[in-house]
Amino acid sequence: MVMIDQYIFGCFAASLFGFALLYNLRRGIKRTRGSKVAGKDDCIKTSSAEVAVGSPQVSGGEADIIIVGAGVAGAALAYTLGKEGRRVHVIERDLTEPDRIVGELLQPGGYLKLIELGLEDCVREIDAQQVFGYALYKEGKDTKLSYPLEKFDADVSGRSFHNGRFIQRMREKAATLSNVRLEQGTVTSLVEVEGTVRGVQYKTKQGEVITAYAPLTIVCDGCFSNLRRSLCSPQVDNPSCFVGLILENCDLPHANHGHVVLGDPSPILFYPISSTEIRCLVDVPGQKVPSISNGEMANYLKTVVAPQVPPQLHSSFLAAIEKGNIRTMPNRSMPANPHPTPGALLLGDAFNMRHPLTGGGMTVALSDIVLLRNLLKPIDDLHDASTLCNYLESFYTLRKPVASTINTLAGALYKVFCASPDPARKEMREACFDYLSLGGIFSDGPISLLSGLNPRPLSLFLHFFAVAVYGVGRLLLPYPSPKKLWLGARLLSGASGIILPIIKAEGVRQMFFPATVPAYYRAAPAN
Numbered sequence: 361m362v363m364i365d366q367y368i369f370g371c372f373a374a375s376l377f378g379f380a381l382l383y384n385l386r387r388g389i390k391r392t393r394g395s396k397v398a399g400k401d402d403c404i405k406t407s408s409a410e411v412a413v414g415s416p417q418v419s420g421g422e423a424d425i426i427i428v429g430a431g432v433a434g435a436a437l438a439y440t441l442g443k444e445g446r447r448v449h450v451i452e453r454d455l456t457e458p459d460r461i462v463g464e465l466l467q468p469g470g471y472l473k474l475i476e477l478g479l480e481d482c483v484r485e486i487d488a489q490q491v492f493g494y495a496l497y498k499e500g501k502d503t504k505l506s507y508p509l510e511k512f513d514a515d516v517s518g519r520s521f522h523n524g525r526f527i528q529r530m531r532e533k534a535a536t537l538s539n540v541r542l543e544q545g546t547v548t549s550l551v552e553v554e555g556t557v558r559g560v561q562y563k564t565k566q567g568e569v570i571t572a573y574a575p576l577t578i579v580c581d582g583c584f585s586n587l588r589r590s591l592c593s594p595q596v597d598n599p600s601c602f603v604g605l606i607l608e609n610c611d612l613p614h615a616n617h618g619h620v621v622l623g624d625p626s627p628i629l630f631y632p633i634s635s636t637e638i639r640c641l642v643d644v645p646g647q648k649v650p651s652i653s654n655g656e657m658a659n660y661l662k663t664v665v666a667p668q669v670p671p672q673l674h675s676s677f678l679a680a681i682e683k684g685n686i687r688t689m690p691n692r693s694m695p696a697n698p699h700p701t702p703g704a705l706l707l708g709d710a711f712n713m714r715h716p717l718t719g720g721g722m723t724v725a726l727s728d729i730v731l732l733r734n735l736l737k738p739i740d741d742l743h744d745a746s747t748l749c750n751y752l753e754s755f756y757t758l759r760k761p762v763a764s765t766i767n768t769l770a771g772a773l774y775k776v777f778c779a780s781p782d783p784a785r786k787e788m789r790e791a792c793f794d795y796l797s798l799g800g801i802f803s804d805g806p807i808s809l810l811s812g813l814n815p816r817p818l819s820l821f822l823h824f825f826a827v828a829v830y831g832v833g834r835l836l837l838p839y840p841s842p843k844k845l846w847l848g849a850r851l852l853s854g855a856s857g858i859i860l861p862i863i864k865a866e867g868v869r870q871m872f873f874p875a876t877v878p879a880y881y882r883a884a885p886a887n
């Protein structure tokens with residue numbers, strides 16, 4: 361009997377010892393791999409042009425979260441999750457200051473999100489300009505639409521700036537956290553094991569190919585994302601391009617306001633990006649723009665666009681064309697259509713895009729980050745990938761009311777603001793301008809939606825159809841005629857044809873009735 365007891369005890373002790381040995385061996389292998397992956401030598405050190413932080417601060421050399429891309433979304437997310445105590449490894453293709461014509465006007469709603477994230481100082485010391493609203497121009501008339509900021513601190517307003525300066529400030533701030541490691545490298549693929557994303561493969565600045573592992577990978581690689589394909593069904597629409605110029609030595613007719621000219625064929629924007637520079641973005645419908653190299657673009661800007669530019673800006677606009685620093689960017693829209701995948705999430709433009717006319721992209725990205733931070737807060741252990749994925753499906757529903765209001769408004773307003781030979785569309789554009797010029801709730805409502813201060817889907821729907829009904833009313837008064845009735849009917853059906861497909865793509869249920877979606881109520885996994 362004693363022999364049997366000793367035998368069982370021996371077996372038990374040996375198994376325990378074997379298990380402990382195997383466990384430690386595995387940990388050892390993982391740690392070696394981790395230190396190779398997140399090793400000190402792979403880091404880019406801070407220099408004047410680059411921002412980087414070494415890995416010694418990343419305990420154990422492993423990350424809880426890998427973030428791909430340190431643009432607006434990635435940099436803000438890195439700081440946010442780092443501040444929450446997560447070990448974050450950010451891999452960014454180019455850590456030097458970006459020089460782009462995107463993401464230069466942050467709406468006040470986005471600024472409020474920046475405050476919630478503790479990143480509001482990133483718009484200081486970069487010569488950012490406060491923005492208090494918009495001025496709309498149409499065929500010689502203009503109207504001013506102020507953001508309804510009365511209820512907020514004086515500091516709350518829109519901000520416009522050089523995008524690269526803003527991003528660099530956020531990268532620097534993220535890099536001050538000891539548990540955030542910012543590294544220059546190009547992610548080439550996601551590492552997937554049996555349907556779960558375990559990390560990424562990337563190429564360092566030195567050309568070394570490295571695999572990094574983490575329980576959660578968040579892909580923020582922007583509008584041209586190569587990695588989104590396996591994580592969503594991208595349906596990218598490219599209705600137009602923006603042509604960017606910088607105007608110098610001039611003042612906007614309405615200081616500290618964005619200016620939108622309802623031009624022909626499509627809108628022209630102006631807003632300050634520093635105390636001495638005004639960004640001009642000219643929308644060119646379609647996917648092709650006139651060639652810059654053979655002078656077609658300069659000719660187009662001089663002959664088609666310049667005559668529509670407000671007189672105060674005219675000479676500076678011509679001087680900017682002569683200077684020749686003309687940039688272009690495709691304007692893309694893509695509804696969020698994720699494939700919930702254990703171990704991975706998409707964020708920012710890689711996940712969801714809208715026409716940049718209303719400057720809503722950064723506000724949506726920052727609002728998503730606030731939501732994601734709150735959802736991840738109660739979870740200590742991110743390792744149970746499928747339970748976490750199930751829980752994070754609520755993210756896709758909870759974000760909808762804000763994101764789809766901003767997305768839908770951008771798409772609908774772009775269509776309404778474009779010139780058209782169709783008399784019904786002309787009436788709608790005219791009605792929209794006049795409706796906004798009425799002031800009071802007629803301008804406060806739409807501008808609250810646009811600014812991200814009150815992005816409610818129902819309010820958007822009601823204002824959009826109120827514009828259409830206002831247009832029909834104007835047509836029929838004082839005396840309706842069969843021709844006017846017909847035009848009115850076409851205006852209404854045209855308005856529906858603009859907004860309903862956008863709402864359908866956003867998801868009617870998630871947008872208007874998110875509380876009826878089961879994922880809305882998913883509880884955080886128990887730790």
Ligand SMILES: Cc1cc2nc3c(=O)[nH]c(=O)nc-3n(C[C@H](O)[C@H](O)[C@H](O)COP(=O)(O)OP(=O)(O)OC[C@H]3O[C@@H](n4cnc5c(N)ncnc54)[C@H](O)[C@@H]3O)c2cc1C
Binds near residue numbers: 434545709719
């Ligand atoms: C013409 C135009 C004007 C716009 N104007 C405004 C505006 O005024 N206001 C506003 O709110 N929004 C605006 N937007 C939208 C706004 O720019 C985006 O919503 C915002 O930049 C999205 O941030 P992001 O982090 O997703 O992408 P990005 O800011 O583009 O960042 C993506 C990052 O990922 C990096 N990256 C890409 N691939 C890889 C890879 N394989 N490995 C590692 N890193 C990688 C890139 O280098 C980049 O740093 C505009 C868009 C356009 C097209």
